[in-house]
Amino acid sequence: INETIELPVSVFAQDPAMKNVEVSVSPNTLLSINGNDKMAVSFAAVGEKDVLFSLKSGTETGKGTIVVTARSGNEKATYSVEVDIRNPNPMMVTSQTDVIMASQGKAFSLQPFGAPGTGSTIIEVSASLPMNLGKRLEYLIDYPHGCIEQTVSAAFSQLYINQFVNLDGKKKAEVESNIRAGLDHLRKFQLADGSFTYWPGDNYPSLWGTSWAGNFIVEAENLGFVIPGELKKRWLNYQKSAANSWRKELTDRGMVLDQAYRLYTLALANAPALGAMNRLRETPDLPLEARWKLAAAYVLASRPEVADQLVDMTKLEPSEYQREGITFGSSLRDRAILLETLTLMKKKAEAFSVAKKISAALCNNQWMSTQTTANCLLAMSRFAGKNNKPDDRFKFRFNVNGKPEELVIDKVTYTKELPAFDGRMPVKVDNLSGSDLYVTIVQKGIPLKVDVPAKQNGLKLDVAYLNADGKPVDIANLPKGSDFNAIVRVKNISFVEVDNLALTQVFPSGWEIINERLFGGQAGSQFNYRDIRDDRVLTYFSLKMNEQKEFKVKLNATYAGTYFLPPVQCEAMYNNAVSANNSGMKVVVGK
Structure with missing residues (x-):
């Protein structure tokens, strides 16, 4: 989201009569054109020429579609391209639980959570804990x-x-x-x-x-x-x-x-x-x-x-x-x-x-x-199951956005996902039973922007980006086609051995991961397991006291544009007191 990408279009003239060609792009609503949406190309003879369009993503996620059209006289050719538009920020979840006593009610005023199209709200009403x-x-x-x-x-x-x-x-x-x-x-x-x-x-x-x-x-x-x-x-x-x-x-x-x-x-x-x-x-x-x-x-x-x-x-x-x-x-x-x-x-x-x-x-x-x-x-499930009698019922009135609904439930817990909403959503729950009810509201969504400060809790994290000769490269402005390495060093600075560490590296959509496993790379490495996906590398390992390990990912600056590089994060999967991360930044891949 909120990134720009340069779209190269190759035009082939296969007929000597085709002298002037108009090339245009038409994106769907998830993308906007950053500059000209039409360009003219002239041919003196049969051949190939390239044109470059600049597009920008907004705040909505999904499939961006771009239709490219080339016209010359009565001739026309079209080509459709799909681009995944994702929010690189993590899913956030918040919840609150309230007790509603018998014959009482409680009103809630809910606000949208997360970027448009990423949020959902679930309400749980329970007669048990x-x-x-x-x-x-x-x-x-x-x-x-x-x-x-x-x-x-x-x-x-x-x-x-x-x-x-x-x-x-x-x-x-x-x-x-x-x-x-x-x-x-x-x-x-x-x-x-x-x-x-x-x-x-x-x-x-x-x-x-x-x-x-x-x-x-x-x-x-x-x-x-x-x-x-x-x-x-x-x-x-x-x-x-x-x-x-x-x-x-x-x-x-x-x-x-x-x-x-x-x-x-x-x-x-x-x-x-x-x-x-x-x-x-x-x-x-x-x-x-x-x-x-x-x-x-x-x-x-x-x-x-x-x-x-x-x-x-x-x-x-x-x-x-x-x-x-x-x-x-x-x-x-x-x-x-x-x-x-x-x-x-x-x-x-x-x-x-x-x-x-x-x-x-x-x-x-x-x-x-x-x-x-x-x-x-x-x-808790087993406890609830053993203590829920077949004839148990609880009754409540559910009012969402002014639309009341009276319900009698024969199970311990009732859940309902609310429809998506843009502004304030009023919700009221009235307890029509003879005993207390518990109401939990859970909202999840992906925020548009998260400012993640660098931190070190029990781990020291250093990240460097180097070329093949081991010299630093400026990832803020990389030439298109550059090969380089992301080098991460993690050191245990706590007072105990740390097991089950997860190192997460998510890369900008303009960079491509070069999977060295295909070429015999990273042999004899010290990690326990590595999961290489389209846009990220997950590495799992352990560290003794004062031990440091180094991990390399080979990358290529593939697509011209302006992108966001998320923070590199390392955490102990079973101990949240041990973690470290750097800060994210804007990066550019030149034309």
Whole structure:
């Protein structure tokens, strides 16, 4: 958006009689002409000549169409070109939750959010503890990275929505399609032994990712989804072998929880490893979260009395994490583990106490990782499902822009997407039920402009643009056709090792990425995985204390025009306290 591009047009005169040709361009409403829309070309003989038109994009996104027409006498030729017009800024999501007491009402005055054509507004009305579904699910579904944990989190979190949220036919089909796509995508991660890797192409398993994926597979199958090929059988064989051969290594908190989760998934799949469960139960100083996960396994294995012996109802506060470790953990994720086990054990009062804390966290604007978000949504979904009786109803009046609608809902949560609006949108919700209702308004959109200041939190980020000789180039004004390299250096300046870092480089539409993989480049590089797309490169790696790594992307200044170069960003995917970015800038590719 708000960029200019130079459109070269080649005109071929194949008849000596064609002396004068008029060339014109006609764009659709997403583009405007920056200068002349017509040019005259003269030919003394058969041949080829080039003309250059300048076009400018506005603030709307979509497909820009340009029709080029050449006329000479009675002869005419046309050619249509499509240009993708995108907003380089990130999607922003905001939400607010209010309680409406019985027989009371609340009015809201909504304003448009984001650039025209990018925004949407969802209203959720819930008779149970709210989950901020619109915002939290959107985060998981739109998350830009795609390891095994993130792939499963996006699909798994949608598995139970239909059981407690009213979904129309279109939305229900969309959710089911997302779940099927997630299941199908798992095949790219599975190794021959049945385990799952963290990234496609790895040759070693992600232990927690393997249990997380299998958990999703089993529960999806229980709900009637078809599991691709031998996906489940191979996974189950791996889990059984890993569970029975496991031995405690030192006092690693994550390894113990990982074994507890592995045992849980086997019990869930109706293949409990009771011998391994009993050995883990006898482990001295069993961490709280592992204790509760193992208790859930015993409930699923029809041994609830053992689960009662394992847990202490007075200890419901998980400890904090210094590093996320192999389980991608957080204290809030572990609180979700407690809630799921309490729900399985039918400890309603204790479960409600924990659920209130998770609901409060989901409904404020605090950052959560994909693992924490998905576990919280799943635990709250199960809690809501167990506490929602078939004959439960709640009633409210919904008034949008002066159009009232009275509704009686037989599920825990009602959601409605509002029509697009330009000015102020008045909304009122009246509670016609005998108990409190929770209203959450979620708005998302892409802003026209975001000023991102440079920052360094636990990481030092340096970006340089160099030519083939290693000398700096001026990216503010590059000659068309120039080859150059983007060099990013990232150093860990925190006091701990940092895992699962994601480096995101989004490039201007006038630059093209030269994929060196096609030519054998970047061999022996230190990143764990790299995802090269049309307009961006995503690089994943880890850093020890004081360690620095350098990453190169080869580029070409391909299309003349004026563009915006977004900031380069590096972040720890499971710890938002560790991140760094530079500032964006305007760049020009000369004619």
